[in-house]
Amino acid sequence: xxxxxxxxxxxxxxxxxxxxxxxxxxxxxxxxxxxxxxxxxxxxxxxxxxxxxxxxxxxxxxxxxxxxxxxxxxxxxxxxxxxxxxxxxxxxxxxxxxxxxxxxxxxxxxxxxxxxxxxxxxxxxxxxxxxxxxxxxxxxxxxxxxxxxxxxxxxxxxxxxxxxxxxxxxxxxxxxxxxxxxxxxxxxxxxxxxxxxxxxxxxxxxxxxxxxxxxxxxxxxxxxxxxxxxxxxxxxxxxxxxxxxxxxxxxxxxxxxxxxxxxxxxxxxxxxxxxxxxxxxxxxxxxxxxxxxxxxxxxxx
Amino acid sequence: xxxxxxxxxxxxxxxxxxxxxxxxxxxxxxxxxxxxxxxxxxxxxxxxxxxxxxxxxxxxxxxxxxxxxxxxxxxxxxxxxxxxxxxxxxxxxxxxxxxxxxxxxxxxxxxxxxxxxxxxxxxxxxxxxxxxxxxxxxxxxxxxxxxxxxxxxxxxxxxxxxxxxxxxxxxxxxxxxxxxxxxxxxxxxxxxxxxxxxxxxxxxxxxxxxxxxxxxxxxxxxxxxxxxxxxxxxxxxxxxxxxxxxxxxxxxxxxxxxxxxxxxxxxxxxxxxxxxxxxxxxxxxxxxxxxxxxxxxxxxxxxxxxxxxxxxxxxxxxxxxxxxxxxxxxxxxxxxxxxxxxxxxxxxxxxxxxxxxxxxxxxxxxxxxxxxxxxxxxxxxxxxxxxxxxxxxxxxxxxxxxxxxxxxxxxxxxxxxxxxxxxxxxxxxxxxxxxxxxxxxxxxxxxxxxxxxxxxxxxxxxxxxxxxxxxxxxxxxxxxxxxxxxxxxxxxxxxxxxxxxxxxxxxxxxxxxxxxxxxxxxxxxxxxxxxxxxxxxxxxxxxxxxxxxxxxxxxxxxxxxxxxxxxxxxxxxxxxxxxxxxxxxxxxxxxxxxxxxxxxxxxxxxxxxxxxxxxxxxxx
Numbered sequence: 001x002x003x004x005x006x007x008x009x010x011x012x013x014x015x016x017x018x019x020x021x022x023x024x025x026x027x028x029x030x031x032x033x034x035x036x037x038x039x040x041x042x043x044x045x046x047x048x049x050x051x052x053x054x055x056x057x058x059x060x061x062x063x064x065x066x067x068x069x070x071x072x073x074x075x076x077x078x079x080x081x082x083x084x085x086x087x088x089x090x091x092x093x094x095x096x097x098x099x100x101x102x103x104x105x106x107x108x109x110x111x112x113x114x115x116x117x118x119x120x121x122x123x124x125x126x127x128x129x130x131x132x133x134x135x136x137x138x139x140x141x142x143x144x145x146x147x148x149x150x151x152x153x154x155x156x157x158x159x160x161x162x163x164x165x166x167x168x169x170x171x172x173x174x175x176x177x178x179x180x181x182x183x184x185x186x187x188x189x190x191x192x193x194x195x196x197x198x199x200x201x202x203x204x205x206x207x208x209x210x211x212x213x214x215x216x217x218x219x220x221x222x223x224x225x226x227x228x229x230x231x232x233x234x235x236x237x238x239x240x241x242x243x244x245x246x247x248x249x250x251x252x253x254x255x256x257x258x259x260x261x262x263x264x265x266x267x268x269x270x271x272x273x274x275x276x277x278x279x280x281x282x283x284x285x286x287x288x289x290x291x292x293x294x295x296x297x298x299x300x301x
Numbered sequence: 302x303x304x305x306x307x308x309x310x311x312x313x314x315x316x317x318x319x320x321x322x323x324x325x326x327x328x329x330x331x332x333x334x335x336x337x338x339x340x341x342x343x344x345x346x347x348x349x350x351x352x353x354x355x356x357x358x359x360x361x362x363x364x365x366x367x368x369x370x371x372x373x374x375x376x377x378x379x380x381x382x383x384x385x386x387x388x389x390x391x392x393x394x395x396x397x398x399x400x401x402x403x404x405x406x407x408x409x410x411x412x413x414x415x416x417x418x419x420x421x422x423x424x425x426x427x428x429x430x431x432x433x434x435x436x437x438x439x440x441x442x443x444x445x446x447x448x449x450x451x452x453x454x455x456x457x458x459x460x461x462x463x464x465x466x467x468x469x470x471x472x473x474x475x476x477x478x479x480x481x482x483x484x485x486x487x488x489x490x491x492x493x494x495x496x497x498x499x500x501x502x503x504x505x506x507x508x509x510x511x512x513x514x515x516x517x518x519x520x521x522x523x524x525x526x527x528x529x530x531x532x533x534x535x536x537x538x539x540x541x542x543x544x545x546x547x548x549x550x551x552x553x554x555x556x557x558x559x560x561x562x563x564x565x566x567x568x569x570x571x572x573x574x575x576x577x578x579x580x581x582x583x584x585x586x587x588x589x590x591x592x593x594x595x596x597x598x599x600x601x602x603x604x605x606x607x608x609x610x611x612x613x614x615x616x617x618x619x620x621x622x623x624x625x626x627x628x629x630x631x632x633x634x635x636x637x638x639x640x641x642x643x644x645x646x647x648x649x650x651x652x653x654x655x656x657x658x659x660x661x662x663x664x665x666x667x668x669x670x671x672x673x674x675x676x677x678x679x680x681x682x683x684x685x686x687x688x689x690x691x692x693x694x695x696x697x698x699x700x701x702x703x704x705x706x707x708x709x710x711x712x713x714x715x716x717x718x719x720x721x722x723x724x725x726x727x728x729x730x731x732x733x734x735x736x737x738x739x740x741x742x743x744x745x746x747x748x749x750x751x752x753x754x755x756x757x758x759x760x761x762x763x764x765x766x767x768x769x770x771x772x773x774x775x776x777x778x779x780x781x782x783x784x785x786x787x788x789x790x791x792x793x794x795x796x797x798x799x800x801x802x803x804x805x806x807x808x809x810x811x812x813x814x815x816x817x818x819x820x821x822x823x824x825x826x827x828x829x830x831x832x833x834x835x836x837x838x839x840x841x842x843x844x845x846x847x848x849x850x851x852x853x854x855x856x857x858x859x860x861x862x863x864x865x866x867x868x869x870x871x872x873x874x875x876x877x878x879x880x881x882x883x884x885x886x887x888x889x890x891x892x893x894x895x896x897x898x899x900x901x902x903x904x905x906x907x908x909x910x911x912x913x914x915x916x917x918x919x920x921x
Contacts, residue, residue, distance in 0.1 A: 189335070191338065218339070227330055231336055237331075241337050259339050261342070262338075
């Protein structure tokens with residue numbers, strides 16, 4: 001596999017930032033606006049003076065007008081903790097270029113943007129029903145050094161078997177409630193309950209983004225004849241996911257209808273739960289995705 | 302059914318091959334996809350499939366199976382086994398005019414015959430063939446040795462009945478020819494004629510009980526009481542009846558009368574027209590809705606005397622001049638000498654005591670008292686002038702004369718006490734016909750030139766004869782004038798089936814005949830005589846235009862053969878085939894086979910189209 005990180009790509013990312021739409025609690029330290037009042041230069045509100053308050057924050061202009069003491073409050077800047085979940089099933093290792101490579105590049109981009117904003121980033125690999133950290137010894141990426149180590153680790157990620165997104169995400173012990181964005185990168189062409197995963201992330205007050213990566217031949221398959229369609233995530237031919245199919249005009253029409261229905265289903269689900277959703281095809285350059293589709297969707301600014 | 306090439310049925314093994322191919326092809330090739338999720342989901346969207354979509358594969362297999370079987374069977378030349386008598390039939394249709402007589406329903410005998418033949422063709426056995434002979438004036442095959450009902454019907458549809466006679470013996474000769482060719486022929490004659498004796502021919506009588514026909518069988522006229530009487534005979538066959546007969550003169554109905562008819566008896570009729578000065582055409586018509594309309598009228602066309610432009614050259618032409626000037630239709634020009642510039646533009650040239658420099662070409666010539674002249678060598682006309690005989694001799698008609706010219710030029714002439722004092726002895730060749738003689742010498746000779754113009758010669762001076770004083774002189778000159786110039790027609794009543802001989806007048810520039818159907822038949826003008834073979838009864842007009850612009854026309858009537866209007870009987874008809882031969886022929890059964898290849902080929906084509914349709918249906 002090609003190296004998921006290169007200098008040009010990082011230079012590109014330096015001009016971007018993750019867009020956090022909601023004000024979150026986060027941890028102390030960092031650069032993200034939060035709901036708490038702190039010592040940032042950004043004005044937030046006024047409050048009546050109470051004994052013990054710092055006298056330097058009293059707004060004397062207001063005292064002149066109202067003859068009451070008011071204190072100027074400032075926003076606090078916090079550090080967020082972003083989670084990136086990568087679907088590592090065999091179906092992701094498909095397409096030209098492979099969906100897996102595209103997903104990893106996306107994860108790298110998001111990680112870099114996170115650590116660049118002084119946030120903490122955790123990358124999880126979804127494999128079977130498990131949610132595995134990218135690096136066991138360093139579960140959280142903080143700072144650029146850690147990022148480069150994580151990027152190195154991403155070059156070694158294997159995509160095989162199946163992945164139960166629902167079970168894997170919900171079983172992740174690192175809930176990181178209220179403090180960041182959770183990204184799920186997958187093709188979402190799965191029987192697993194990915195909706196449960198997304199709902200749980202939302203219930204943990206995390207901003208959630210679903211990124212769907214598809215290969216071109218999944219949108220417009222070019223098949224002919226009578227075929228035994230084998231799912232790449234199955235091991236045995238008798239698996240119920242495998243099927244016999246004759247490629248006819250009506251079969252392709254039905255495929256197009258099913259695909260449209262599936263995409264609409266994801267859109268409607270995300271819209272009803274204020275979950276951001278973008279879909280991309282691997283033959284679209286990732287730079288275009290980041291600058292255009294992701295920016296339009298409000299994921300990146 | 303049997304197969305003419307059964308070896309081709311081995312191709313049926315292709316069915317087994319097809320089944321094997323289907324078994325092999327029924328395997329689905331493995332194809333790995335990233336995920337079958339959407340494909341599985343698509344099953345829900347493909348549920349409402351048409352029955353054809355579900356059965357497509359089976360239908361395709363079935364059609365291909367049938368195609369292979371069909372190809373094998375077609376290649377084996379399938380044929381239907383047929384049994385029957387191997388007979389050649391010669392069906393003769395009498396197409397004489399009487400076969401046009403229609404029954405009460407308006408169907409003619411001829412049409413009934415065609416229907417019967419068509420029905421007969423439907424029952425034609427395998428191996429048999431059928432020939433239809435149309436027995437008209439000149440019998441001919443309508444169709445020869447055919448066994449396809451379609452072909453026979455097509456030929457029958459083109460058959461037309463004539464309005465003339467039929468030559469049944471000639472038609473039988475054609476049938477006899479078939480017998481000699483095939484060795485066996487069964488002859489059937491569809492006719493309305495009764496034959497006394499028939500041998501080896503089956504007669505189908507096409508008459509019907511409801512047949513009824515009236516006909517005018519003759520019409521003529523006579524001059525009477527300062528006018529004309531028109532008389533003739535009519536006949537009704539199959540009915541006693543009373544009908545109205547009308548007389549039409551030159552297109553106007555002049556008279557009508559009721560005529561009582563007794564079935565099968567001739568009924569005379571007369572139309573008296575005492576005050577009638579002249580007429581060109583007189584037609585008598587019977588108002589009857591009978592079986593045949595073409596014999597319900599008869600017409601007489603009167604030959605018109607034509608105007609004549611006459612040149613008389615001579616120093617003393619008084620007798621001749623006075624005779625022709627007394628005739629209103631003659632325009633007379635008199636000249637003392639036959640100048641060359643006068644030798645054209647006249648119908649009749651008379652040279653009295655002189656000869657022209659050259660013979661005129663556009664008119665008849667009459668020499669009177671010829672003299673030796675350097676102008677014209679008479680020997681080129683076959684005449685040598687002899688001595689002048691001065692002797693009183695009687696002018697008489699030769700007792701042994703019977704030529705055509707003699708009859709017309711002496712018509713109505715008795716020539717009693719005619720005599721002369723001086724005449725020239727003539728030595729003539731055999732092309733000349735002598736009309737009158739004096740002593741042993743010819744006194745009046747004539748001959749017709751190849752262009753139809755007559756040259757005549759009187760070998761004596763009229764002044765030295767008493768002929769101009771005789772009343773016969775006028776008749777003689779009139780006869781000569783009437784018969785010197787050729788006529789388009791010499792009679793005006795013809796029977797259908799006969800030819801109408803017509804003369805082409807000298808210097809004629811156009812010549813055409815208008816038929817009763819207003820059709821125009823054009824004839825060449827470079828000949829002397831032409832023949833017209835009318836195909837329909839009625840009044841025809843022959844018209845010729847001269848180079849001078851003068852038009853000459855004559856009407857003539859072509860009537861249906863009278864015999865065709867009467868009940869017809871014949872004597873013996875037969876062919877030289879023995880009854881034993883005929884019996885043997887019709888009982889000889891044969892087996893045959895009708896090839897069904899084209900039907901199978903058509904079915905194959907349909908199957909192929911269906912297979913293509915199913916194959917490409919729902920295909921990517």
